[in-house]
Amino acid sequence: MPLRYRHKGTPGKPSTTAHGTSLAGRLTCHRDGYGFVIPEEPFPQARGDIYIGPHAMGSAMHGDRVLVSGIRIGRAGRAEGRIQRVLERAQTTVVGEYRWSPHGSFVVPYDNRIQHHILILPEEPGGPAKGRAGQRPASDRRELAKELAKELDGFVVNVEIVGFPSATQSATGRILEVLGKRDEFGVDVEIIIRKHHLPHEFPRDVLWEASAIPAGISPEETARRRDFRELPIVTIDGETARDFDDAVTVFPLPNGHFELQVHIADVSHYVRPGTPLDREARLRGTSVYFPDRAIPMLPPELSSGICSLKPQEDRLVLSVLMEIGHHGEILRAEFCEGVIRSAERMTYTAVNAVLENDPAMRERYAPLVPHFERMRDLALILNKKRRKMGAIDFDLPEPVIEFDESGTMIGISRLERNIAHRLIEEFMLAANEAVARHLEEGGVASLYRIHEKPDPMKVMEFEEIAGTFGYSLGLGPLPVRRFSMGRRGQHPGRRQQTVELPAGDLAITPRHYQQLTDKIAGKPEERILSYLMLRSLKQACYREMNAGHFALALPCYTHFTSPIRRYPDLIVHRILRAVLAGVAEEDRAAAVGDVVTGKKRRKPSSATAPSPPHKPRSIPDPVSKTELEEIGIESSEAERRAADAERELIEWKQARFMRERLGEEFDALITSVGKFGFFVELLEFFVEGIVPIETLTDQRYVFQEQQRQWAGERTRRRFRIGDRLRVRLDRIGEMGGKMAFSVVG
Template sequence: MTDRTLLDHISRLPHGKATFKQLVKELGAKGVPRAELEPVLDRLAEAGDLVELRSGHFVLTANSREFSVGRLSKHRDGYGFLVADKPMQGVVGDIYIPTASAEAAMHGDRVLVRVSRIEASGRADGEIVSVLKRANATVVGEFRVVKRGNFVVPHDERLRDWIEIPEGMEIPPRPAETDRVGIAPLKIEKPEDLDGFIVNVEILEYPANGESGAGRVIEILGRPGDFGIDVEIVIRKHHLPHRFPGEALAQAAGIPEALSASDLEGRRDFRGMDVVTIDGETARDFDDAVWVDRAPNGNYLLHVHIADVSHYVRPGTPIDLEARLRGTSVYFPDRAIPMLPFELSTDICSLRPQMDRLVFSALMEFDHQGDLVAREFTPGVIRSVERMTYTNVHALLEGEAEQRERYKPLISRFELMREFAMVLNRKRVRRGSIDFDLPEPLIEFNEWGEMTGVTRSPRNIAHRIIEEFMLAANEAVAAHLEAAGPSIYRIHEQPDPKRVMEFEEIASHFGYSLGIGAIPVKKFSYADKRRDGQRQRKDVVLAEPSLRISPRHYQKLIAQIEGKPEERILSQQMLRSLKQAKYSDDNVGHFALAAKSYTHFTSPIRRYPDLIVHRLLGGAGPPAAELGPIAGSCSQSERAAAEAERELVAWKKIKFMEGRLGDEFDALATGVTKYGVFVELEDLFIEGLIPIDTLPGDRYTFRESLRKIVGANTRTEFSIGDRLRVRLDRVDEEERKLQFAVAKAERPRASSKGKRGKQGKPW
């Protein structure tokens, strides 16, 4: 008997529930013995798919109005929120878990929650019934020697509880090596020597109900100020796999670089064509190469050649299992954690110039409107003629004599690439595709991994060429696989109406709108204190709007604000109103790209879903039942990698600002809340807070209905988009926070009571 069979049976019953005795009788009549039923029930209950009520009935959690399953997100003060797997009827947002109940689990744990109260606003309270799956098998933190014993204080403040280290478990037999350099070997002879060191701990007993957990030290990473210790901490905090198993390394070492005759069997030979790679100056793994020509009928021919990782990484092998576990490569400022061993990622699979390399090729023909009229996918072999960079392609196309002379045989090819890329871009624009073409911060570091400054990441026509070609290939592959059967897609769902309306409120203060209709009027009600007495809340009752939102609404607004002072702040707020893209076996389209079908095909060296797509194209994909779980785990890996990358960069920014206390900066107000004004330094892309009680010249309160902070006497306002001159007052390295103060008010802006007219000048 399968799990799905039992779930389907219960879901079809009256009221969607049944007792164990009832299930034994009904399923027994269908030939399912009691001994077979019991383990299935236990397994589904442990997974949170079924829950047993006090009445003895089993009910599907997904259909219950009393229970919900999801991930616990804890606050450092102890309370938490359940981020539910599926929305619950009548509930808006996450479910609040008070401190007394949240103590039963750790941050990130998968838990089953009983919903105890749902208010008129849709906000809900709940209590943890059970922990379904632990998120933290290990914890990284600082070793402390105190009177009552030895403990590790978790680096992640949301974990809160100290982990006790029993006698004899303080020093690992062989401390694991790290990737740091310039550090003298550690000499730890007794537990007292570890005081103040950063260690990694395996949890043996989880903390619960205010009691400390217990664990053993498995790694001694170094002292807090050691070179590279920040990377080591972040890797372990986010549980990123970073050491390849011996079996995977042995397999990689045994793969020959030279191609044999059998490697070339059944492959198209593209080695006589002037195929090129175009990447950044510091790139080391080249997984895509391109070629463009004009067909005899005047159409455009586009070849996108992608490293054929699937030829070397076969399903179920040690490298494949590790790649699936990692899901993605992770890129830090001073190092990377590759998805594949270096022998593959930077050598055998990398499309290095003047070397024969195996590829999986997308061969496409487009008409002059950018419409795809023919497609073919085939294994191939190429020999890239040049390793181009975005910089030298841009220089060549801009007419720089030195670059045009150096790459003279390729000039016409690159000029045709530019022409065709703009055809593809115009096609995307016509259908409504969103393009946030904002400069990204490029953080500069010295040889010791210390931040030295920030510049704007260059973006030129060469970036546009590769972006358009990769988008075209991914769409063509997605359409082909969708017609062939089950697949993995890169989906981007419709935005949440509530987020869209919140953005509309912000945009309206600048005189803009997405053009989706009137904003519903907010009504405010005041709730009683939380049962644990920790906080009081004001509820916002907002009817769920029925929106007909399309990417074209965003596209039009982006065009309106282009080049305006408010472009960056509104673009950031627009991005926040959209959902995150993810992987799925259910194709719901890609909202931002205005694409009916989209997938990831172009980066199998660094993304596991791309490798699965290659296997599907080659007819050797996994069973359909595995595609959903693979998509889910890869989405989780992608989020963990992104969070780790952001955290490390934020940490390095904090270290950079430590020496700038008292300095003044130009800043942009990116948010206003009851806590104060959040600002971003305009030249450094560094964020911080001006606390509301430090704002000068008045007593200020936050007006949620206006999304403004207003002075009680002067009526001076602070709003999103204000430009301020700020002074750095405090650097909190432990909490990774910066505190600023308003340096001077050039022209205070007063509001007119009850009037919402044109805004005055910002600071």
């Protein structure tokens, strides 16, 4: 029998007195009406989030900070409760479709996690008639408002909520923007921007500050920096890249080692702490990239102007100079402020053509060919070293949306990765690792990119599915705890379900994943097992405390190489610049001491001599740990928000593309199985949809949860994860474009 608690205590921290418990957390809703609350404070009695049933939601909406009470804990540790009250509203605006009715118009939110319709009163100030009724009598204004409201039927609008829902009253709102008809070009992007609450317009003070930044570099600034302008440094990006924040080159050293130079746009020189530019960049957290447009973190004067490493233009950079040995080890790393002049704006396609011995491309870039070949050689060495350490590398297909000149989507293809992609990836990983190690060894508070070990429950679930294919991560028998679970009110004599949960931590390493990816390479099940392995891992995030990076098999890692589009990188730049300035100050002080004592400081005998043993310096933290913690949380949330928006827009584009293919048949792969059917992904178009179980009419099917399959009662026909089958596209939903298929044959 589950334990029962009643509310008592302060919001935020759980109270487990005799009168019960209550806690605060953030509500995540599901389109079917239920939700989960993520507690703000640890709640040891419960495993994971707290389930909130549809009838226990009250007036809460998706994203609200709420107080949960009436918590019940099941034997498996799953918690269930009800929302006592809303502590803080998350939604102040809602985007949706305007529906006219003579009895009262309303807006249907595009976010299906918001179950409440927003009632729009025509006579409300700010309603559809605002600004168009002039000084007419009230009765005339109401009539005109009704006519204008009727004209808006079916339009997409952005609404400000002026009255939140209650047990007896609907939510009310006023129209802020009319975005157009849903199928008009570009409206889908506007919907996604507002649905995910992406900041997309720069305030005036931000634009003014950006416009005041000089378009050139002063001679004084150039003179105080290290000059790399005569070196064959290049940027390598995609054909449609909008900003260039990294440039690279590789030189051979006399001892046979490599010198890898990674030069990153010095955004921190232009965006100073506490300025309007800085506050807006922190609010956005990251640039957001859609197939046909981008929402930059910084105004264009910086993102595609003075900060972008354009060819044949002087640009300020923070540089990482690394000596790399024959086996990929970083033997020495030097950091400095520099100035570069990129020799070429290269693309992945062009560099790959050079390395594939394309005569025309090798002739066109003849002076750079030896450098590209060295880059390739070094990238292969670095990749071999990472694999030796156990780093995981999933080669999952990534869809690319293709458009014609008018902006109409014409196809979906797979992004092809080549050696040029690998080259830049390896160089950026090396630079990020070098910076992270330097700051951690210096004892300076910094921001880290961490990736924790996977949750034991997720690993156990993956092992069960992989076992049906004859594969395993190689962990051996997993320690588990078993529980007998029965439904509430179930007769004591009826058979109870046995639930298994992991017992304690698992001795899992990234090498377990790497070895399995090697085993399945080229096999029919590679795609589905790689996808499931990725789902078993946790999401990487930003944190002020270093916890290592599981997937990269690195004890220390950060993000440094993309300050134009990621706020954490900008923060790491500021910290590194402060450390460099502090070191220079200490060196100047030491030089004065040398003059006084008459002692001479010996320099290394060669440029390749290893750095002296590190000793902590007395440099105060450039950014406090408290602020770093806040930035880490904000940036992680901004990253997830941007990823969700980018993914959803692609799904909308795919749905629009597939509308012309209703009734057609496709080859598909089952990616997951649930109680209402199973999900499939089309092999050709990377499009996902559901096969509802009611469409399987040849016989009755039973859902076998432990085997994660649907099995026919009359025949041996089964539908399991990883199965390939032929499906027909039956329908595409209006809201969000969810697709439904049926099995053919």
